[in-house]
Amino acid sequence: MKQLPRISQAEWQVMKVFWTKPLSTANDVIDALSDDAEWKPATIKSLINRLVKKGALGFKQEGKVYLYYPLVTEEECLQAESKSFLQRLYGGALKPLLVNFLKHEDLTKEDIEELKQILNERKS
Amino acid sequence: MKQLPRISQAEWQVMKVFWTKPLSTANDVIDALSDDAEWKPATIKSLINRLVKKGALGFKQEGKVYLYYPLVTEEECLQAESKSFLQRLYGGALKPLLVNFLKHEDLTKEDIEELKQILNERKS
DNA sequence: ATCTTAAGATTACAAGTGTAATCGGATTAT
DNA sequence: ATAATCCGATTACACTTGTAATCTTAAGAT
Numbered sequence: 001m002k003q004l005p006r007i008s009q010a011e012w013q014v015m016k017v018f019w020t021k022p023l024s025t026a027n028d029v030i031d032a033l034s035d036d037a038e039w040k041p042a043t044i045k046s047l048i049n050r051l052v053k054k055g056a057l058g059f060k061q062e063g064k065v066y067l068y069y070p071l072v073t074e075e076e077c078l079q080a081e082s083k084s085f086l087q088r089l090y091g092g093a094l095k096p097l098l099v100n101f102l103k104h105e106d107l108t109k110e111d112i113e114e115l116k117q118i119l120n121e122r123k124s
Numbered sequence: 125m126k127q128l129p130r131i132s133q134a135e136w137q138v139m140k141v142f143w144t145k146p147l148s149t150a151n152d153v154i155d156a157l158s159d160d161a162e163w164k165p166a167t168i169k170s171l172i173n174r175l176v177k178k179g180a181l182g183f184k185q186e187g188k189v190y191l192y193y194p195l196v197t198e199e200e201c202l203q204a205e206s207k208s209f210l211q212r213l214y215g216g217a218l219k220p221l222l223v224n225f226l227k228h229e230d231l232t233k234e235d236i237e238e239l240k241q242i243l244n245e246r247k248s
Numbered sequence: 249a250t251c252t253t254a255a256g257a258t259t260a261c262a263a264g265t266g267t268a269a270t271c272g273g274a275t276t277a278t
Numbered sequence: 279a280t281a282a283t284c285c286g287a288t289t290a291c292a293c294t295t296g297t298a299a300t301c302t303t304a305a306g307a308t
Contacts, residue, residue, distance in 0.1 A: 008265060009212055016215075026285075042268050045286070050265090064275065065285070078213060082224060085209050088133055089202060094229045095238070098222065100206060102242050105218040112243050114219065118226050119236050119243075132295055150255075166298050169256075174295090188305065189255065 004072055004080050005054035014047045015056060019074040023067040128196055128204050129178035138171045139180060143198040147191040 007015055017032045018024055024032075026048055030041045039047075048068060051057040059066040090097045107115075131139055141156045142148055148156075150172055154165045163171075172192060175181040183190040214221045231239075 006264095010266060012212060039266090040268060042270090043266075046266085046268070049287075078224060079228060081213055082221075082228075086225070086229065088136060089205055094225060094231060095235050097206075098225060098239055099242060100202065101210070101218060101222065102239070102246065104203065104206075105210065107218060107246070111219045112246070115222055115226070116240055116243050118223060119240050122226065122231070122236070130294095134296060163296090164298060166300090167296075170296085170298070173257075 004077060005051075005056045007051070007054070007056055007077060011047050011051055011054075011056070014044065014051060015070065015074070015077070018057060018068060018070045022069040025065045025067060027065075029068075128201060129175075129180045131175070131178070131180055131201060135171050135175055135178075135180070138168065138175060139194065139198070139201070142181060142192060142194045146193040149189045149191060151189075153192075 013033065014029060017029045021028065021032075026045055029048065030044050033039060033044060048057065052059065052068070056070065056072055057068045058071045059068040061067075086092060086094060086097055090100075137157065138153060141153045145152065145156075150169055153172065154168050157163060157168060172181065176183065176192070180194065180196055181192045182195045183192040185191075210216060210218060210221055214224075
């Protein structure tokens with residue numbers, strides 16, 4: 001399996017935009033993230049550059065601008081991050097993690113039903 | 125609420141020792157972590173020092189050595205980390221996180237029953 | 249009284265991160 | 279043609295992190 005580049009927190013924000021809408025330009029990302037208005041445009045461009053260097057993003061030139069696209073899927077990154085999180089904080093024990101999240105976070109009645117459904121389906 | 129120092133991954137390993145056994149000496153930690161033999165003793169001392177500076181550990185002198193102890197609970201740190209993880213990777217949506225973990229990680233039949241129990245208890 | 253030892257304190261240093269400004273070349277407007 | 283603009287590339291810089299060696303000082307050994 002291809003080995004994933006490691007994506008930092010700030011970079012993750014940027015990746016999310018590309019995962020949601022691949023073949024975006026740098027400006028698309030800047031727009032997409034402008035609501036939160038957390039970063040200067042230059043910052044976002046820096047992050048995009050790093051992601052390209054890390055091999056997390058590819059691009060093709062379209063006229064004068066680049067259209068960037070993810071080279072790694074959100075699924076696999078999420079998987080990897082989640083796994084390392086589980087390992088690091090809960091020593092790899094899934095149940096305590098789940099218990100913790102179940103206890104402290106918000107769930108609707110429907111969510112709960114759905115989760116029980118999932119639990120039922122995975123017998124073992 | 126007291127604001128938590130931010131504890132890095134390597135530091136977390138060290139904190140775990142103190143959470144498990146408060147009032148440990150630096151050498152206790154070195155011993156405790158020597159199985160994994162990942163770090164030189166000097167490294168562990170560095171980490172302890174940083175944790176003291178960050179306000180994550182306190183200590184009292186006992187004869188010639190220091191007995192260190194956590195100034196923050198594992199519970200609150202876990203809580204904070206988990207929350208930020210949830211926010212960062214899943215945009216704060218608990219269900220996708222749970223679904224992901226439920227789908228990909230290992231659970232025994234008993235675990236599953238227990239989780240369903242928890243779900244039942246928290247009607248909403 | 250000295251010498252050794254061991255503990256905490258200080259210093260080191262490269263890599264990664266957050267955050268951003270500036271440079272250089274191409275494109276568009278005048 | 280020339281000037282203004284825009285975009286990606288390069289450079290910047292402080293802070294954190296991983297990893298560890300060295301320094302200082304006090305206690306214990308001889």
